[in-house]
Amino acid sequence: MTEGRGNWLTALRERLGGRVSVQPGDLKAHARDEGTPYTWTPGAVVFAQSEADVRATLAVAREYGVPVTPWGAGTSLEGAALPVPGAISLDLGGLDTVGAVDPLGFTVTVGPGVRRVALNRRLRPHGLFFPVDPGADASLGGMAATNASGTTTVRYGGMRENVAALRVALLDGRVLSLGSAARKSSSGYALKHLFIGSEGTLGVITALTLRLHPLPPVTASVQLVFPDVASAVQASVTARGLGVTPERLEFVDAQTVRAVNRHRDRHDPEAPTLWAEVAGRDRTDVEAGLALLREAAQLHGGQVVGEARTPEAQGALWAARHGVYDALRAAWPGHTTRIGDVCVPLPALAETVALALRLLEEQGLSAPLVGHIGDGNLHLLMHAPPDDAAAWARIDHVLHDLATHAVAVGGTCTGEHGVGLRKRPYLRAEHGAALDVMRDVKTLFDPRGLLNPGKVVGDPETLPSWRNDVSTRL
Known part of the structure; x- marks a missing residue:
């Protein structure tokens, strides 16, 4: 332990007590994400239980100049949650309260540590759901920090479209309340959108007010197979052109179906496949949507190999798509x-x-x-x-x-x-001079570069480092 680490670690323990851990198991659990080939071990993990704990952690970071990286569920695929080696990993999983559901305004306020699946279990008795589904059982704070989306984005949008308001703790000690439960506003700059997708580089999300949606009255699903990948892709574009706005519209190639068949003992046709789910006010609406999907498939040589109209049958039909990631890893x-x-x-x-x-x-x-x-x-x-x-x-x-x-x-x-670490080299080509403005914004909120350093707008030629700690590539 360096003298500097001893000083800030002592300060953390004085303010947060047993919520600070340097146990090897806790450090190891916060040293990897699911998608990058790095092991970056923090110097300490803070298991925050409240917004006050977040503010106390940021106060120590500010006082001692130690970097801090927020941690949700660790499901990041681009390195966004990797801590600076030897510094602080701020685990927000303990901020997991769920407020009262507003059935008239279609909102609920949650802590950043609440998980997506658990939230939807609590919402179902109210006839509501939160639609953003990235596949992994991610935390809502992490999903907002990366502007997550997923299988339902085609109809409902991603996190920016489904977060009504945020509370964000800044490094300088202020806490901002951004957005509102109102459906629209022309008041002020859109700072809420700035923090959604900022990956913890500008501030730490401590609460989110989410927009909810009614569970669809009637849904049905269809599985379509095609002679080649190009035909499946063209059919998906044609379906949208015919006016179909599905709940979900998903594609996999033949190799993926083959892996799922082996992993789950299924017997789906091993061909490029589209899965689609449509919803409506009644069965007539749904049947009309299915008919348009069949038409789009037939125009490109596709055929229907499965239809499902009950929740149980739809669950079985979609099981192949939902099992893709595990099946491919097992392959x-x-x-x-x-x-x-x-x-x-x-x-x-x-x-x-x-x-x-x-x-x-x-x-x-x-x-x-x-x-x-x-x-x-x-x-x-x-x-x-x-x-x-x-x-x-x-x-x-x-x-x-x-x-x-x-x-x-x-x-x-x-x-x-x-963006995390891996997509930084493409930011200049994608955003041009706007990347310089983004870096100016980063400096405005975090002039000392202590909040999740090196991520998003960081220099792609360097990896974040602090003192003499090093990262290890596996």
Whole structure:
């Protein structure tokens, strides 16, 4: 322990007592996320239980010049939650209160540590749900910090569209209340949106007021298969053009279906597949939506292989899609995975998928394609043994070319996983001079660079470091 660490650690313990841990197990649990090849061990973990604990932690960070990185559920895929080695990991999981549901205003206020699945269990008896579904059982604070989205974005939008208000603790000791439960406002700058997606680099979210939605009265789902990937992608675009606004519209390729069949003992046709869910006020609305989806599929050589109209049948139909991530990891035991995440305008979607397939073939790689296809978001699950440097170099080449292409066609290098560490090199091409303004904003809120240093707008040529600590690549 350095003298400096002793000083700030002592100050943390004086103010927060047993909520400060340096136990090896706690440090190790906060040293990795789910998607980056780094182990960055913090010097201490603070298990905050209240907004006052957050403010006390930030006060110590300010006084001693020690970096602090917020931690939600650790499901980040781009390194956003990795702490600066030797510094503070601020675990917000204990801020998990759920306020009273407002059934007239369709809102609820929650702590940042509340998990998505648990919240929706509590909302169901009210006939309401929170729609943003990134797949992982992430914390709501982490989802706001990365502007998460997912399978339902095609209809409901991401976190920016579904967070009505925030409380945010700043490094200088102030706490801001941003936004309101009102459905619209023309008052002041849109600071709430600034913090959503800032990944803890500007302040720490301590409470969120969420917009809720009524559970759809009637839903139905359909599974469609196609002769090739291009046909499935074109059908998804055609469906939107016919006026279908599905609850969900998801794509997987044949390789993915094959992996799920093996992992879950299923027998789905091993072909490029679309899953879609439609909702309506009554059965007539739903049947009309299903008919349009069938029409779109037939125009591109697709066919229906499954339909479901009851909750039980829909759960069974969607089980294959929901099991994709685990199935793909199980398909290559011992491999490390890395997920590509680009989002392009719908007119550029087909060419982007074609480019991905061509890049994989050129580099001799295998990577299943999965997409929230209704909003142009494409994922590649890249995989290789962790010590195969040549394979990882080829993977980096594919992901780089795909991100560069997405930006060039008017899309983004990250549709929903955030910038973190890995997507920083593409920010200049995507935002131009606006990146300099973003860095000015970072300096305004955090002049000493202590809040989640190096992330989002940090220099992509360097990794965050503090004193003599080092990071280790696996």
